Amino acid sequence: MILVLISARGxxxxFARWLPEMCGQLVAVCAAGADPGxxxxxxxxxxxxxxxxxVLGAARDLAGRHRPNAVFALAEVDVERAARLRGELGLPGLDTATAAAYRDKILMKELAQAAGLLVPAFAPVRHPADIADFMARHPGHVVVKPRSGSGSTGVYVLDSPAQAAGLADIVTSTPYEVEEFVDGAVHHVxxxxxxxxxxxxxxxxxxxxxxLEHWTDAPFGSRSVDTADPICARLVHETxxxxDALVSPPTVCVHAEFFVTGNGDIVLCEVAARIGGGPIPTMLRHVLGIDPRHLWARVECGLPTDLDAVRERVATAPHAAFYGVPPRLGRVQRLPDAPPGVHDFTLNTHVGDxxxxxxYSERKSADFLAFWVITDPDFTALGRRLVSTAEQVSAGFVWDRLESEDAA
Known part of the structure; x- marks a missing residue:
């Protein structure tokens, strides 16, 4: 039996197609409204x-009835839950101590810094005064974010200590951290x-x-880095x-984010012990030759997986990129068409949405209304196509402003 935790985003x-050998031997705890298939x-x-x-109570009840030999979860919110269940059931995988390091951004940076990785200056926040004190020691922009958040929700970029007072209710009710703003290109591994x-x-x-781009309503995306670029090998090495700094098990998957500064320094942003969110799995499928969630489901559940085929595919795959258009305040009046030559064009909205x-205030960075993937063996051509398709899709959306927005 396999115990699966399925959030609303999952x-x-x-799952049954990814794990056909286990059909009828899967049990799940699901968010209300989530169709597990x-x-x-x-x-x-x-x-x-x-x-x-x-969630844990429901999972324990299921485990008591079915005695699972693996616990599988994809969502950030389930990382620590799954680890805790594995510990209670004596199952292999990410344990509670390591899961905490991947979730708590303070502990994460402490361990990374102790191992010699570059990290931004940081500090825990329990009161707005902590932010003001930090900004006095580290002049300039700062980033204030939940210690265990994801998807850029609850993140604030502050320019002055006076702005901290407006976050009093937030930082006193939820564990937060403050860190210096790093000016650099954001990469993910x-x-x-x-x-x-x-x-x-x-x-x-x-x-x-x-x-952070979605806070400006701007479309954004990601593209694979040319493996001939020296920064590629350096980022893999740092990952x-x-x-290892987070004392990870031998079998693990991570989505790590780093800043690369103008002088070439690699500075940790954060890392998660899960598959990247949003369109990243769709983009990675074109590089790996398999949906990474499918790959990881089989690995986590101890089922046969052709890992050498994945290695060979990565070595010869074309460059890949995704781009997405985030929501904005208002009502969708017109939808775009798919640009020619793209893959996996997906609309997550409808006219009248x-x-x-x-x-809008609860949106996550991966809440794209439309996204698509481009592949090309020519790295330069990939960049040009990414820009042109983004212009086409963005122009295809038409929005009505809400009356409440006009009134504001």
């Missing part, structure tokens, strides 16, 4: 998937290791300011150093 994934022997739905006690042996480490560079201020 709804619709083809076919092949499950039992499904328990949790009304509030943010409630750790509810999606890496997979099985039995202590690397399978793949794909280096990509976000456009603009990466995941494996980071994995309304983004109210409340809904």
């Amino acid at each position: 709804a619709g994934l083809p 076919e092949g499950f022997a039992e499904i328990v739905t949790v009304t509030d998937y943010n409630d750790d006690d509810a 999606d890496a997979f290791r099985v039995g202590g042996r690397p399978v793949a480490a794909v280096v990509s560079r976000y456009t603009g300011q990466g995941c 494996w150093r980071l994995v 309304e983004w109210s201020p409340a809904r």
Whole structure:
């Protein structure tokens, strides 16, 4: 039996197709409204998937009835839950101590710094005065973000200590950190290791300011870095150093983000022990030759996987990129057409779809209304096509302003 934790964002994934040997031997804890698909022997739905006690309680009940030999989860919110369940059930995989290091951005940076990796200056935040004190010691922009957040939610970039007072209710109710703003190109490395042996480490560079770009309503994306570029090997090296610094198990997958500064320094942004979100799995499929979630599901569940085929594919794959258009305040009036020559063009919206201020404020960086993937053996041509398709799709959207927005 395999116990699967399925958040709302994991709804619709083809677990039974990815794990055909386990059809009828899968059990799941699901967020309310999430469709786990076919092949499950039992499904328990949790009304509030943010409630750790509810999710863990449902999982323990399932485990007591079915005795699973693996726990599988894809969402950031489930990293520590799955680790805790593995520990209680005596199953292999990420343990609670390592899961905490991948979730808590303070602990993460402490371990990385102790191992010699460059990290931004940082400090825990319990009160706005902590931010003001930090800014007095580190003049300039700072980033204030949840210690265990994801998807750029709850992130604030401050220019002056006076702005900290406006975050009083937020930072006193949720664990936060403050760190210096690093001026550099944001890269991500999606890496997979099985039995202590690397399978793949794909280096990509976000456009603009990466995941923070969506706060400006600007489209953004990511494209793989030319393997001939020396920064590629350096980022891969830093990623494996980071994995070891966080005392990771021999089998692990990570989505690591780094800043590359103008003078070539590589500075850690953060790292997660999971597959990257949004369109990243779709882009990676064109590099790995398999959906990374499919790959990791089989690895985590101890099922046969042709890892050498993945290694060979990565060595010969074309360059790949994704681009996405985020939501904005208002109502969708017209939808774009897919540009010619793109892959996996996906619309996650419809005419009349309304983004109210409340809904808009809760958006994540991966909440694209449209995204697509481009591949090209020519790295320069890939960049040109990325820009042109972004212009076409952005121009294809038409929005109505909401009355509440006009009134504001």
